[in-house]
Amino acid sequence: QVQLVESGGGLVQAGDSLRLSCAASGRTISGDAVAWFRQTLGKEREFVSALDWSNRTYYVDPIKGRFTISRDAAKNAVSLQINSLKPEETAVYYCASRVGGYYSGDPKNYESWGQGTQVTVAS
Numbered sequence: 001q002v003q004l005v006e007s008g009g010g011l012v013q014a015g016d017s018l019r020l021s022c023a024a025s026g027r028t029i030s031g032d033a034v035a036w037f038r039q040t041l042g043k044e045r046e047f048v049s050a051l052d053w054s055n056r057t058y059y060v061d062p063i064k065g066r067f068t069i070s071r072d073a074a075k076n077a078v079s080l081q082i083n084s085l086k087p088e089e090t091a092v093y094y095c096a097s098r099v100g101g102y103y104s105g106d107p108k109n110y111e112s113w114g115q116g117t118q119v120t121v122a123s
Contacts (some may be wrong), residue, residue, distance in 0.1 A: 002026045002112045004095050009117030014087055015113075020080040020117060022095030033098040034078040036069065037107055038091035038119075045094065045107045049080060056105025060105075087123040092116040 008020040011099035022034065049069040050058045057069050068081040078095060096110035104110070 002029060002032075004097060004112055004114035006093065006114040009074070009093060011030050011120045011122065012085055014085060014121055014123050015080045016085055016121075017051045017081070017083045018085065018119060019084065019096075020093055020119075022026040022078045022080075022114060024076045024078075024097065028073075028076055029036040029078070029097050030071070030073045030076070031099075031101050033099070033101050033103050033110075034071070035096050035104075035110060036078075036080045036093060037096060038093045039116075046091075047107070048093070048102050049078060050076060052106070053105040056103070058103050058105070082119075085095075085121045086118070087121045090119060090121045092118050 005023050005026045031053050033052045036048040037045045039045040066083045071078050094116045095114045097112045098110045
């Protein structure tokens with residue numbers, strides 16, 4: 001079973017950047033699909049970005065050009081570089097992995113989850 005731990009969140013100003021990291025342990029995630037979701041209080045978990053087994057990337061439209069997802073196989077980790085943050089992007093950001101490696105934007109299709117990292121963007 002894989003354990004995922006997110007890091008890199010924090011309190012930033014609008015327009016700032018953050019780099020979120022998702023470190024895996026217990027087994028390799030090099031062949032998994034790995035995704036980032038975010039959630040605010042009272043709302044459903046929202047898909048943000050994903051990598052499939054071939055490292056093809058997927059993004060929701062509002063973040064295209066500002067967010068970059070990448071895999072570091074040597075570190076067994078996936079990162080999300082976030083630029084030009086907006087206050088409405090304040091949320092808890094979660095990473096998740098899916099055995100088999102195929103992309104999905106539905107959180108129900110991911111078996112393993114981290115505990116999340118808080119990103120707060122002040123205006």
